[in-house]
Amino acid sequence: MHYLRLLRRPRHVAPSPGILHVELVVTITTDLGDSFLCPSDAISLRASVEVGSAAYALSPSPQLQWAPGQRVVKPRLALPPVAVSAWALGQVVRVCIKTANDALSAKSLDSILESATDPNASGLVMPLCVVLQGKGDASGGEYTTRRLRWRRHADAWTCLDIDEEIGESIARHVWDAGVVAVAALAAGAHGSLQSTTAQHPLMQSVMQVLDGAGPGLNILELGCGVGILGLGLGAIISRPCTLLMTDVDQAAGACTRSNLVRAEPSAAKLSYEMLDWEVARRGQFGPQVRHRPWHLIMLSDCTYNADALPALVGTLTALSAANSRQTHGGHGFITRVLVAMKPRHASERAFFHLMAAQGWKALAETLVFQLPEIGRESGSVEMHLFEKEP
Template sequence: MHYVRLLRPPTVEHGRSRALLKIALTITTDLGDAYLSPEEPVEFAVVGAYKNEDGRLTPVNLTQNATPRWRAGMRALKFDLQLPPHPISTIQIRPASRQLTALGTNNVYPVGGSRGLIMGVYADMPSDEEKPSLVCFRSLRLAGANQDPAAPVNALQVEEDFGDSIARHIWDGGVVTLSLIADLCLTGTSPSGPYPMPLLKSFLCQQYRELNILELGCGVGIVGIGLLRILKASGYDTNPRILMTDLPEAEERAQANVSRYLADSPPSEEENPEVKFESLDWQDGKVGVFGEKTQSKPWDLVVVSECTYNTDTLLALVQTLSAVHSHSAQKAEGAHSTKIFLATKPRHSSEREAFDMLADEGWAVDEKTVVPLPVLNGNSQSVEMYLLSKS
C-alpha cells in the first residue's frame, strides 16, 4: 500500500481576489522506503469542507479546475489551489479514482486482495489567527458498521505527524489487521468461505464478560483504538478494556488519539475509560516490571502488531509476553491463560527468529492466516497473523 504524506502543514496565501491553498506532499510506502511509481499518472482530488449556517460540514471539490497528478520518478508534488469564499476547516487529499483509494476496511480486506491501494490524508485548516497544526490524520471507515444509509458513518480517525519519516505514522500491518478483524466481527458473512481465523472471531466476538486486552508497541494507537471501535460496534456481548503500551516517546501521539476517540465516544464512567495508555519498556517487562495500569488486570489477550522487524528487541519482546502471561495467572488467582494475537508484514527473513523464541518459551500457534497486500505497480506483499497460546 502507498500513503499520501504531507511534507508540511498546508498554508493559505491571500491574494487580491482569491486565497491560494499551498500543498506539498509525497506518496510513499509505510516505511517511506519507496515512492509510488505508477505506469500511468495518478490524478488526485482535494476536497475541502466548510461549516454552513447550521454548523454541519459541507464538502467542496477544490480540484475542479486544476488536477494534481503524480507521475513515475517523482519524489514530491507541490501545487496551489484557489479557495472558495467560505473558510475551509478541513481538507482531504486522496486519489481521484475511488478504486485506488483505501477509504475503508472493506477496501483493504477482502477487496484489496486484487489491487494496490493508496490511503489519503486529512488536515485541519487553521484560521488566520491560529498557528498551523503540527499533525494530520487518517480516516478509515469500518466495514459493516454503516450499512444503514440513515446511520452516521463509523470511521476510525488517527492522528500522525507530518513528513515522510517512519516515526509516528501508521503502518501496513495495522491497517490490514483492523480490516480483517472488522470483516470477522462486523460483516456477519465470510465472502470467501470459512472465516480465516475462526478461533480469533470466537474469542473476540462472543465474550460474556469484560475482555481485557493489552497492546505492546502500540505506536500511534491505530490497532488498539480501532479494535475497541470494532468490538463496540460488533453487537456482541463483549465489554472490552484496552491498555496500549509503548516507549515514552510514543506517548504524546498515542494519548492524542485516545483523547480523539474519547471525544467521539465518551465513556459512561469518566474515571474508567475503555482505552488507556501506559509507558512500557520491554527491558523492564521481560523481568516482570510493569506500571500500575499493566499490573491492575489479568490480561486475556496481548496484541502485537509490526513489532518483530527489529531483531535486537525480539528476545525482550518474547520474554515480556511470557511475563504478562505469568502476571495474569497470578492476578486471576486461578486457571487463566493469556493469548497472543501477533500480526506482521515480514520485511526480512531474520524476523522468523521470533517464532523460535516463542516456541522455546512454550507458546504454540493455534491458528494462522496470510492476507495478500498488493502494491500498485510493485511486488505484492502480505501480512501474517497468528493466534498463540501457552501451555
C-alpha cells in the same frame, strides 16, 4: 499499500482580502517511507475542503498529478469563499487529498480488505486530511488524519479517524499490518458470515476469545504507535471491555494521546501507558498493566526490528506469568497473543523461534492477506494467534 503524506505543515497565502490559498508539500510512499509510488502511468489526485459536514471539490491543480519517478508534488489550492469565511472565524476547515480514481483509494476498511483478498486487485493509496489552523496561526495543522470508514451494519457506516504527525518520522504513522488487521477484525466482528475472513479458523478463535471472557474483558496492546490497532478494535467491539495501549513514548507520545482524546465513544474503555520491553521482560510493569489479567494481548508491525525481538518475546512471557499470578495461581488461565505482521526480511522469523522456545504455541493456522502495491511486487500481511498455558 501506499500513503499520501505531507512533508511539512500547510502554508497559508492570502494574496488579497477574501482570498486564501493553501500550499502543500505532498509525497506518496510505502508505510515505512522507503519507496516512492512509481506507477506505469501518471495518477491524478483530487483535493477537497470540508467545512463542518459539507465538502467542496477544489479546482484541479496542474500539480495534482503523480507521475512515474516523482518524489513530491507541491499544489497551491484556492479555497472557496465558504471555507475562507470559516477559516477567518476560527472554525474547523479540513483539506483532503485522495486519488481521483476511487478504485485506487484506500477509503474504507471494506476496500482495504477487498484488495487484500482479491488476487486480481490493484494496489491502493490511502487518502489524507489536514486541519487548517485558525487565522492567527499561519503554520497549518500539526497532524494529518487517516479517515477509514467501515460498515457496522448493512446500512450503517462508522468513521475511524487516526492522526499522524506531519513529516518523515515512521514511528508516528500507520503501517500496513495494523491497517489490514483492523479491516480483518471488522469483518470478523460485523462482516458477512459468508466472508472468507470471518470464516477463517484464526478469526473465529479471536472472536471466541473476545466473546468468551465474561463481563470483564481486558485487552492489552504492545507497541501501539499512533494507535491504529487498539483504536480500531475499540471502535469495532460491541461489548464493554478495558483496552490499554502501550508503547515507549518516543514512538507514541502526544500523537497517541491526541487520538485517544478524539476517539468516538464506544463500549471499550480506552487508555494509554508507557511500557518499555527491556524493563517489562523482567516483570516490571506500570500500574495499569499490573492492575488486571489480560485475556488478549495484541501487537502489529512490531517484529521488523530483529534486535528488539528477545525483549518483545520476554515481555509476552512475563505478561503470561503475571496473568497467572492474577488468577488464583493461574488455574485454567491461558494467555493468548494476536500478532499482525508484514514480513519484510528473513531475520523476523526469529520471532517464531523465540516464541516456541518460551512455550508459546500456535492456536490456529496463519491468516495471510496478499497486499498488492502499485508498481511493485505484492507484499503480504500475516495474522498469528498464540497461547501459553500457565
